[in-house]
Amino acid sequence: MSGEVGQRPAPVGYRLIVPSEWERIPLRSGREEAVRGILDRAFAELARTAPPAKLLPFRREAEKRLLRAASEARASNGIELYIPVRETGGTKLAASFVVSSHRMEREIPSDPLLIAGELASQEADSAVGHDLRTMEVDGALTVRREWAAPADPSRGVETGSRRVDYFMAVPHDTRRWIGVSFSGIGSGDPHDTMADALVEWFDALMETFVWRYA
Template sequence: MSTFDMGQQPPPIEAAPPRSYELILPPGWVRIPLRKGTKEALEKILFSHMGQVPEGIPRDDAMRFRLDMRRQLERQARAAKRNGGLDLYLPVLPRGGIFLMASFIVAELPIGQVHAAPPQAVITQLANEDVPGGTATKVDVAGAPALRRDYGSTLEEEKPSPSAKTVQQVALPTRRVDYVIPVPDDPGRWISINFSTPGDGDIDSEFTDVLVELFDAVVATFKWSYE
């Protein structure tokens, strides 16, 4: 569960807005909070959740693998926080001897912060916008209207240069699915749930589709908490 507190007082309306949200995660996935407790969560993952390493990595290289994973997680967490992230979710245990390359971020959105518009109108406008190479559809999340976008994109990833001891940026094709969700009883506040994966290298493959279906199943468990 993540506390949905972004440093502002709830509006003076009769119905109180939610204070948090809840998701049911697949086995092997973890939550990294981005507003506070990030360092502690990363330490727990490094020493508790990453006791296994992919097949083919020698025992002597296990600690180096974990430290490399730690650096990657830190980079992902910093990037997600810069983009308004509340929480970062990703798999940290191998399945079938391999680690899944996938993650999703729950973030706040600036929609309607200056002039709040009816959620239905905003969702309709977003659904009508062109999504290059993808689709935008109206869906229900937690019993209320929301938006789902599914499209291809590119992800900039650091890779060692084969000819020198330097790091270069490599653009990887990724499959992205975004949900845009209004916060109930709190005009002008929205969150997004943003999923990305390179899949097996083919963003339209059956394997990649399975990962997208897994993410959609997670979003189907989303609910608001008022405690």
């Protein structure tokens, strides 16, 4: 057999094994419908024990908060937002993660930590305790960053949070990166045992990440 084998095309997406307690909100289109669907299911369960009229103000507030979170994530190149909507092991998690897509103006530099710095959000500038390291996720060059974000009452954020970001170079595309960014409050202290457990959970989740090809 002769002839050259062409380069494998870039992936068209990804797959993650997300627990059933979590829901996905698409951010490029359909986010309003997704939020309404999530709230329909959640408040249908609550309506079994409380009059719908009393639940309506809480639903409106929940919808406003979810749509605001989705808009903020979309503004940071987010393509999907994942939130826990049911208790996990009897505990209601205060956490979320966002998948984002980034197109760089130049090819990936020799030092991937430079890209991580470019992709990092501005609020990380005031963060405490950065932990930055490189690895591979499904064969892709990846930069993992862990840090603690302080409280920001001006934005309605009353407690600090633990953050973990994975920035992955998309295979066979020298200018595109995918980010998966996790935020968890824990029990109020970003360094408490609950926050540690949330980080361990997210790292285990990222072990299920695989690229999806056409």
